[in-house]
Amino acid sequence: MTIGRLPLLAVAVAFLVAACGSDSPPPAPITGSEVGVAAPSAAASGLVPVTLAIPAGMDAAPLNTQRQALVPPGWTLSVFARVPSARHAAWAPDGTLLVSVPENGTVTRLEPDGRGTATVSALLTGLNQPHGLAFADSTLYVAQSDRVDAYTYAEGQATNPRPVVTDLPNARSPDLRGRYAHALKSVAVGQDGSVYVSVGSTGNISVDDLTATPPRASILRVPPGGGPPEPFAVGVRNGTALAVAPDGAVWTAVNNRDNIPFPYDRPYGDDSGSAQGRVIDEYVRDHPVEPFAKLAPGRNLGWPYCNPDADVDPGVRGSRQDFSDVPFARDVQLNPDGQLLDCAALPPVEQALPGHSAPLGLSFVDGDLPGDYASGALVGVHGSWNASPPRAPEVSFFPWRDGDLGGQQTLLGGFQAADGSRWGRPVAAIAGPDRAVYITDDAAGAVYRLTPPAR
Numbered sequence: 001m002t003i004g005r006l007p008l009l010a011v012a013v014a015f016l017v018a019a020c021g022s023d024s025p026p027p028a029p030i031t032g033s034e035v036g037v038a039a040p041s042a043a044a045s046g047l048v049p050v051t052l053a054i055p056a057g058m059d060a061a062p063l064n065t066q067r068q069a070l071v072p073p074g075w076t077l078s079v080f081a082r083v084p085s086a087r088h089a090a091w092a093p094d095g096t097l098l099v100s101v102p103e104n105g106t107v108t109r110l111e112p113d114g115r116g117t118a119t120v121s122a123l124l125t126g127l128n129q130p131h132g133l134a135f136a137d138s139t140l141y142v143a144q145s146d147r148v149d150a151y152t153y154a155e156g157q158a159t160n161p162r163p164v165v166t167d168l169p170n171a172r173s174p175d176l177r178g179r180y181a182h183a184l185k186s187v188a189v190g191q192d193g194s195v196y197v198s199v200g201s202t203g204n205i206s207v208d209d210l211t212a213t214p215p216r217a218s219i220l221r222v223p224p225g226g227g228p229p230e231p232f233a234v235g236v237r238n239g240t241a242l243a244v245a246p247d248g249a250v251w252t253a254v255n256n257r258d259n260i261p262f263p264y265d266r267p268y269g270d271d272s273g274s275a276q277g278r279v280i281d282e283y284v285r286d287h288p289v290e291p292f293a294k295l296a297p298g299r300n301l302g303w304p305y306c307n308p309d310a311d312v313d314p315g316v317r318g319s320r321q322d323f324s325d326v327p328f329a330r331d332v333q334l335n336p337d338g339q340l341l342d343c344a345a346l347p348p349v350e351q352a353l354p355g356h357s358a359p360l361g362l363s364f365v366d367g368d369l370p371g372d373y374a375s376g377a378l379v380g381v382h383g384s385w386n387a388s389p390p391r392a393p394e395v396s397f398f399p400w401r402d403g404d405l406g407g408q409q410t411l412l413g414g415f416q417a418a419d420g421s422r423w424g425r426p427v428a429a430i431a432g433p434d435r436a437v438y439i440t441d442d443a444a445g446a447v448y449r450l451t452p453p454a455r
Contacts, residue, residue, distance in 0.1 A: 047071055047413060052448070053078035055117050062423050062444055070414035072373075074453035077412070080438060081110050081118040084445040088186065088361055088428050090133035092140070092153055095433055099440055099447060100142075102129035102184055107142060109156065112434075116449060123158055124151075128170075132186035132198070132242070141195060143187035145170040148197055148222075164195050165222050165229045169202075169212065176202060186242040188250065193224030196250055200238035204257050205304040205334065210234065217303055219252060219295060233295040235341075237303040241292075241362035241379060247403070253292040253359035253379055258386070260287050260307055263332040264315035277332055282317070285387050289326060289352040290359055292379070292398070292405070299347070302328050305335035306343035310352055323352040324407055351398060351405050356384035356391045361428025361440070368431035370452045373411065375400040378429040378437065383416065392416040395429045395439055395450075412439065412450055 047070040054063050058079045069077050085103040092098055097110040097118070105127045110118035124130065124142065132143035140151040140158050147166045151158035171180040182200025189195055201209045201217040209216035214229055219239055221232035232250070233239075241253035261277045262268055268275035268283060288307035293299070302308065306328040310321040314329065328343040335341055353359055361380030365373065376399040383393035395412035398405040415424045425443035429450075432438050437450040 046073065047410060048073050049414065050075070050077055055079060058082050058117075058446075060445075063446065067423050068414055069412060070410070071412055071450065072452075076451045078116055078449050078451070080116065080447045080449040081120050082446055083108055083110070083120065083440070085442045086427065086440040086445065086447055087184075087442055088131055088133050089430050089438060089440050089447070090135055090140075091430065091432060092135065093138055094153075094156060096156065097430075097432070097438055097447070098123060098133055098140070100130045100133055102131050102145075105130065107133065107158070110447065111156075118447075123156075129183060131184040131240075132188075134187045134189045136189040136193065141187050141189060143185035143197060145183040145185060146172065148185070148187055148195065164226065165197060165220070168197070168199060168214070169216055175212075179203070182238045182240075182255075184240060186240045188242045188244050190244050190250065191248045195222040196220070196232060196242060196244070197222070197229065198236070198239045198242045198252065200240065200255075201303070204259070207304060207334065219250070221297075232297060233299045233301065235300040235303045235306075237301075239301075241359040243362040243364055243377075245294075245364050245377070246366040246375075250295040251293065251362065251364075251377065251405075252295060253353065253362055254290055254301060254303075255358055255360075256288045256290050256307070256355070257304060258356075259284055260331070261333045262315070263307070263309075263329050266315055268315070269317035281388070284355075285389075286321065286355045287311075289321070289323065289349075289355050290357050291326070291349040292351040292353060292359070292377075293349050294404075300341070301349070302341065302343065302346055305331050305341035306346055307331055308349050308352055321354070323354070325350065326352045351407065353379070353381065353396070353408060354391060356387040358382035358384060358391070359396075361426075361430075363428070363430045365431045369435060369437065370455070372399065373397055373452075377405055378411065378431070379408075380426040380428045380439065382425050382427060383422065388420075390416065390420040390422075393422060393425045395426050395437070411437070412448075 052067040087100045099108045107124040109123040129145035134141045140153040148164040149161045152160045170183045181203045186198040197220045219233040220229040238255040239252035262275045265276045289310045308326045309329040310326045311319040313319040326349040328346045330343045379396040381394045384391035393415040397409045397411040416422045424441045427440045429439045439448040
C-alpha cells in the first residue's frame, strides 16, 4: 500500500487517519523471507546476522520457521515468551517483567525461569486498553485509554488501585462520538513524583485537539501528590514513546502526520511550475520526520501548524537529511501565512527519526548495558504502515553525548525483507536486571531477549 494522494481540506476538517500511530489496525499476517535486510544504519553500525533462538513450544507462526536478525557482534537473540499483541513493558521490583496487552485488556506478568524463558500469567484483567506502564518504587502506574491508576505492587500482585487522572479522551468520549484514532496512552513518572501522560491526537490533522479540555495532542502532567492534569507540552501529535531520562528530563518520540503537502513555492524535482500545496508521494515518504525531543514546560512541537524538516536543502528532491537539531517549516495547508504559529521561533528538535518510522516505545539505560551501549535511549521503531518503500522496524539506540543524545543507531534490525515483508515489529525495548534487552513485538506476539556477550 502506498501513501495516497488526498485533496487539501479546510482547516476545520479532521483527518481520521491513524497514520504511523500506535493505534493502527491489527497487523496483517506476516509473510516474507527468512532473512531480514539491514537498513543502511544497521550496515553502517557493523551489525551481524544471527538466528533467532526459538525454544520448544514457542514456535507458533510467524516464528514457525527460522528467522534471522541483525545484532552487534557477539550478541544473541532468543524468544523469552510468547505474548500475543504485546506492547509496553516495565520491570517490577521483584524481577518480573510486566507487559501490557491493550487488545484484550490485560497486563501480563512474565517471571523468568532461569533458563532464558519465562512463566506467563495475568496480573490485571478487564482493563480498558491498558498500554503505558511505569514504576516508582513499589507503585505501579497503568495507563488505560481513559485514565491512569496507581497500584500497590507486592508479592506478584497489583492491588489497591487509586485514580491518578480520569476522564481522558477516548472513543467513548461524548464529544468525539467514536472518532479517536490514538486512544492508547503512555505514562512516565518524574523524579519528583510528577506523572506524565501522553494524549494522542484525534486523527491525522485534527486542529480541534488543541483547544479541547484537556488538550489532545499533548503531554499532560499531574503534579506530585495528585491534582488536575495540566498541559506540559503541546503540539505533540502522538507521543506514545514517553520516558524520563536519568537526569530527570522528560523525552518523547512522536508519530507524525501523513500526506503533508509540499510546502515550498518551487518545482519539485524535474517538474515545471510550483509544486506548493501538492501531496507528492515521494516527498511524503520522507516528510515530516518523527521528532525525538526533550520536553520542558510549555514546549510546542508544532503539530499541526509546523512540521520538522530535516532536509539540508529544503524542498530539493533527494536532499540529504540531518536528524539533529531539526528546524520547523510552516504547514502550507494549515498555516499558509505563518500567522497561526511562528515556526521559525520554535526550538529545533534535538533528534529525529526518518519519516514514518513510528516510534512507539522509549526507555533509557545508564550503565545497564556494556560498551558503546552503556548509556543512552532505546526506541522501539514499529516501521511504517503505508509508506512505499516501507520504513523498516528496528530497535534504535541514541547514545548520551555531553548531557544530550547523539544520533540514531540500529541496535536490533533485520525484521524486514527486501520486498518489504516483515516477520516482526518491535514496540518497546527495555534493559533487564541481567544486562539483556527485552523487546516486545505486537505483530509476532513475542517478547525477545537480546543478550550481550558474557563478561
